Amino acid sequence: MSHVAIVGGGIAGLSAAYELAKRSVPFQIFEASHRFGGIVETEHHDGFVMECGPDGWITEKPWARELAIELGLADDLIASNDATRITWIYRDGQLHAIPEGMRMMVPTNLNALRYSALFSQEAIEAYEREPSRAHELKQYAADHAGTDESVANFIRRHFGEEVTRTIAAPLLAGVFGGDVGTLSAEAVMPQFVSMEREHGSLINALTARTSANAQPVFTSLRNGLGTLIDSIVVTLPQQSQKLHHTVAAIKHENAHWHVEASGEWRAFDHLILATPAHVTRTLLSSIDTEAAALLDMPASSAVLVALAFTAEQSQNIQIPAGFGFLVPPKTQGSGLLAATFVDQKFPHRVPPGGRLLRAFFGSATAEQMQSETDAYIAAVAHAQLCDLLGTQLPEPSHTVVRRWPQSLPQYTVGHRARMRRLDERIALQPALTLLGNAYRGVGLPDLIRDGRATAASIAT
Ligand SMILES: Cc1cc2nc3c(=O)[nH]c(=O)nc-3n(C[C@H](O)[C@H](O)[C@H](O)COP(=O)(O)OP(=O)(O)OC[C@H]3O[C@@H](n4cnc5c(N)ncnc54)[C@H](O)[C@@H]3O)c2cc1C
Secondary structure, eight states, rough: OEEEEEEBHHHHHHHHHHHHTTTTOOOOEEEESSBBBTOOOOOEEEEEEESSOOOEETTTHHHHHHHHTTTOOOEEEEEEOGGOOOOOEEEEEEEEEEOEEETTTTEEEEHHHHHHHHSOOOHHHHHHHHGGGGGHHHHHHHHHTOOOHHHHHHOOOHHHHIIIIIIIIIHHHHHOOTTTTTTBHHHHEEEEEEEHHHHHHHHHHHHHHHHTTSSOOOETTTTHHHHHHHHHHHOGGGGGETTTTOOOEEEEEETTEEEEEETTEEEESSEEOOOOOOHHHHTTTTHHHHHHTOOOOOEEEEEEEEEOOOHHTTTTTTOOOOEEOOTTTTOOOOEEEEEEHHHHHHHHHHSOOEEEEEEEEEHHHHHHHSSSSSSHHHHHHHHHHHHTTTTTOOOOSSEEEEEEEEEEOOOTTTTHHHHHHEEEEHHHHHTTEESSHHHHHHSSHHHHHHHHHHHHHHOO
């Protein structure tokens, strides 16, 4: 029976390990750090569930939910509190609500735009014109089939410059830590690209399908996503788990993959590299230089700060209703890209009356913060939240700071074509698979789907 090495114990590697264990395929999972989960990590303090990385997944993609149910976590699944699903955008010194019915930057209710101060009359008119431009937009898609473009270009063609700057830029920065001017439309918003191909107008396409889709936008686990990691790890044989094992080199010899960790070489039939792109690139450089070069992709760093306030401290905290707010990149005086009002987004994350805020820094600010102290980063997050919310927050009872260097790979224009070429190169190697957030999606459901599918195909 095939003996498999998995390098990297984030959700991608763990999903593969889970499926191999389930199918009784022997494997070893090498993880450099002291814990499994990678970017997925939860801390608990006095009834506060403090996510250090992701805080949920997109409900529409079924693979994380399916895994959670298989692991016996069906009763722990929680839905985002969509009754209060308002996201705010900071503009001209104040927070403006994204109008009701928006799917990212595409409205499904044009009337709601008229009551929003977020957009100028000109931007509203650009939105109103888009459905009548369906034929022209569809023709453009047909004429440019197979050609990628930036998200900025794509959104500008549909809705103009103001919409691109005011809503598309902060949304993409808040989710991917990325720049709309360089991110790939076909890799980052494939659903909109295929809507354009089919309908021309995105507004027409979304309006046609919205009524059928009533599920909550996000799903999570009552006690945090760390529960998912813990529940996977208990299914893995103890002897397969190699924590504190940094894989320093790999080679293929005598029909086997050889993996060097902690000064020892071990042989395997199949190798799964589930490390971040920059690590995979280094490991692959001695195997295939073209494949390694294709992995030379930019990755944005992230810093997350969670601030918890007890019920007593929260009495005078004024937070608008909703899930949180976004700040357009390069807003004067702010490096903050997004904040989540955790206690309003997900139930059960705070003790009664408590409040929990999360601040997300990305790009250049997060890069600079990697070498700052926790105390400094927490103070910056606190000050910027006070400033942008226009309120004085007390000192939090608990603070969690996490730095995630180079954690958000940037799918820049041409990403899919480069990944097809990478697949061709990897297919030339016997029994080698790449998993992780650099290739086919950064979200947890995509990584779980790919990890399990890879393991299933190795097993069969
Ligand atoms: C701040 C932030 C918030 C996010 N929020 C969400 C969200 O709400 N919902 C969502 O769906 N997605 C979210 N994402 C994306 C998602 O969390 C990540 O894409 C995903 O967790 C990455 O998983 P991974 O297994 O590919 O990589 P990682 O989690 O990075 O795991 C890779 C592992 O490899 C290990 N490793 C590295 N080098 C070696 C080596 N040489 N040898 C052995 N081990 C090694 C690392 O220690 C790490 O444990 C977020 C990402 C970030 C950064």
